[in-house]
Amino acid sequence: MNTNWWKALDMKYPIIQAPMAGSTTPEFVAACLDAGILGSLGAGYMTAEATRAAIREIRSFSDKPFNVNLFVPERPERNESVIGEAHRALAPYREELGLPEEMPSLSDSEFSRQVDVMIDEGVEVVSFTFGLPDEQTVRKLKDAGALLIGTATTPEEAMEAERCGMDAVVLQGKEAGGHRGAFIGADRFLTLRELLAEVRLTVPVIAAGGIHDAETVREALNAGASAVQVGTALLVSEESGANALHKEAILNAAKGETVITKAFSGKNARGLNNRFIEEMADAAIAPYPIQNDLTKPIRSAAGKQGKAGLLSLWSGESGWKAKRGKVSEIVRRLIGEEE
Secondary structure (H helix, E strand, C coil): CCCCHHHHHCCCCCEEECCCCCCCCHHHHHHHHHCCCECEEECCCCCHHHHHHHHHHHHHHCCCCCEEEEECCCCCCCCHHHHHHHHHHCHHHHHHHCCCCCCCCCCCCCHHHHHHHHHHHCCCEEEEECCCCCHHHHHHHHHCCCEEEEEECCHHHHHHHHHCCCCEEEEECCCCCEECCCCCCCCCCCCHHHHHHHCCCCCCEEEECCCCCHHHHHHHHHCCCCEEEECHHHHCCCCCCCCHHHHHHHHCCCCCCEEEECCCCCCCEEEECCHHHHHCCCCCCCCCCHHHHHHHHHHHHHHHHCCHHHCCCECCCCHHHCCCCCHHHHHHHHCCCCC
16 A cells, blocks of 8 residues: 555545544534544444444545544453442542432443444445454454554554554554553553654555644654644544634643543543543542443533533643634635645
């Protein structure tokens, strides 16, 4: 696959909308496709049938190829003592929000069923986060004609992604907002610049983390990336499905306000520092994805009750530079055609 692979996907520009699970509504994905970039459905938390429905809805808006992102499942031991302690640590927030004390149901990954949906629906691009699919899954998706994209945070992960059959690899710098895609060893928090300098693959690489304007797009492409992946800058768009409180928090943020936290999900993620993160700094936290299940009712209620201090306000380090606008307007800024 050559460095201009993206043109075969009917993309006008080498820009991918980051698959931000929970915020990538079909309307948002379609708006990105219309703007000439690759739209991505973040299906990590969705059931297989909800994934299918979203795919079909996107196709009702656009006939262009798009990406569906899946979370490679992690199944930690369900230690009842650890889970109970983490649940009790969240009691003050449940009381504040008027939520019941009962333990919420814990989710089970529908990854394998989602893969079948990708094949059934003929999805053109499938990307993976939190690890890599097994050999059988790779073969099934490739036999169905899908282009596969892995996510890596280190040179070792990038090489493993290429080895297992990924057609392209996203290099996720520490600057990126949201969850870290690390899956080999301890997270090293390498910058995008370090990754682009150290990673040498035969498949195309996609730069992610800190991409927010035409200059950062050019820098990444000049450093060897064949495309860039943009998250926070597009998250604040009018069409984005992110909570309005989340968008406003990013738009009103100042430089240096993001932190890495496990408080919301049990996995390292970058977001704007807030009350919940600070108060949970020394609290018991269950492993991912159990902690995510435990905090889901809290985050949902906080969004409805207007309490941004209890929301996961994912944002990249450069999120404070984000500007309002429609997706099409933000894309023009990214390509240097700002009006």
